[in-house]
Amino acid sequence: MKAASLPETPVFHTTGLTKTYHQGEVEVHALRGVDLDLYPGELVVMLGASGSGKSTLLNILGGLDVPTSGEVRYLDTDLARATDKQLTRYRRDYVGFVFQFYNLIPSLTARENVVAVTEIARNPMEPDAALELVGLANRADHFPAQLSGGEQQRVAIARAIAKQPNVLLCDEPTGALDSATGILVLAALEKANRETGTTTVIITHNASIAQMADRVITLSDGQISGEHRNPTRQDPRTLSW
Numbered sequence: 001m002k003a004a005s006l007p008e009t010p011v012f013h014t015t016g017l018t019k020t021y022h023q024g025e026v027e028v029h030a031l032r033g034v035d036l037d038l039y040p041g042e043l044v045v046m047l048g049a050s051g052s053g054k055s056t057l058l059n060i061l062g063g064l065d066v067p068t069s070g071e072v073r074y075l076d077t078d079l080a081r082a083t084d085k086q087l088t089r090y091r092r093d094y095v096g097f098v099f100q101f102y103n104l105i106p107s108l109t110a111r112e113n114v115v116a117v118t119e120i121a122r123n124p125m126e127p128d129a130a131l132e133l134v135g136l137a138n139r140a141d142h143f144p145a146q147l148s149g150g151e152q153q154r155v156a157i158a159r160a161i162a163k164q165p166n167v168l169l170c171d172e173p174t175g176a177l178d179s180a181t182g183i184l185v186l187a188a189l190e191k192a193n194r195e196t197g198t199t200t201v202i203i204t205h206n207a208s209i210a211q212m213a214d215r216v217i218t219l220s221d222g223q224i225s226g227e228h229r230n231p232t233r234q235d236p237r238t239l240s241w
């Protein structure tokens with residue numbers, strides 16, 4: 001598999017990004033000056049110990065949180081200074097999220113869970129095409145309770161990609177899954193990245209997942225402590241962890 005080529009204009013650009021949380025008298029410096037560019041179509045794996053700031057960074061990129069200082073841009077949009085309304089629109093129009101827990105609506109089938117998003121999206125794909133992409137075309141009429149954890153996560157991925165987001169942000173998408181099931185989920189994410197060109201970030205604790213990335217970024221104590229590019233990315237189905 002070929003690594004994505006990296007054009008010069010980044011999708012995300014951050015400089016000196018900080019985030020400080022205040023809890024009573026205590027200040028927690030979750031991000032301490034992050035300079036990062038993410039490029040169109042690349043698949044980035046973000047590693048780092050618990051508490052290193054991965055989710056904080058992802059949430060700021062996704063418009064779920066704002067930084068304390070520094071710059072964060074999505075193309076020409078200044079996310080640090082956007083209003084709540086602008087951030088809501090940004091998330092709805094451009095961002096797909098996948099979290100550790102699938103957050104599917106239990107009373108809706110797999111297809112209906114996807115339709116709940118495509119109905120309000122600007123430029124959605126067909127719900128069945130999204131389910132096909134994650135290998136669940138034959139489960140479209142099943143309810144979440146009739147699906148395994150890995151299948152539910154793949155419905156969540158279908159839901160996230162069905163609106164054809166420019167960026168797909170995944171926070172521990174395999175955190176609740178065994179390795180065999182996790183690999184199916186990673187394969188679905190990799191395929192979605194390859195076939196739709198959505199810039200994809202996957203947070204994980206599991207360093208062996210890094211082999212499937214175009215680029216691996218490591219956070220330590222709120223800063224980027226390492227970065228490397230894989231010359232060729234590995235098919236997730238051949239990962240062992």
Ligand SMILES: Nc1ncnc2c1ncn2[C@@H]1O[C@H](COP(=O)(O)OP(=O)(O)OP(=O)(O)O)[C@@H](O)[C@H]1O
Binds near residue numbers: 028029053054056
């Ligand atoms: N809402 C919040 N209020 C106060 N502190 C917070 C908040 N969110 C995160 N933190 C703190 O910020 C630091 C970074 O947290 P973050 O969740 O970004 O780390 P992480 O690398 O994603 O960790 P994990 O791998 O355990 O999910 C931690 O010390 C955390 O306790």
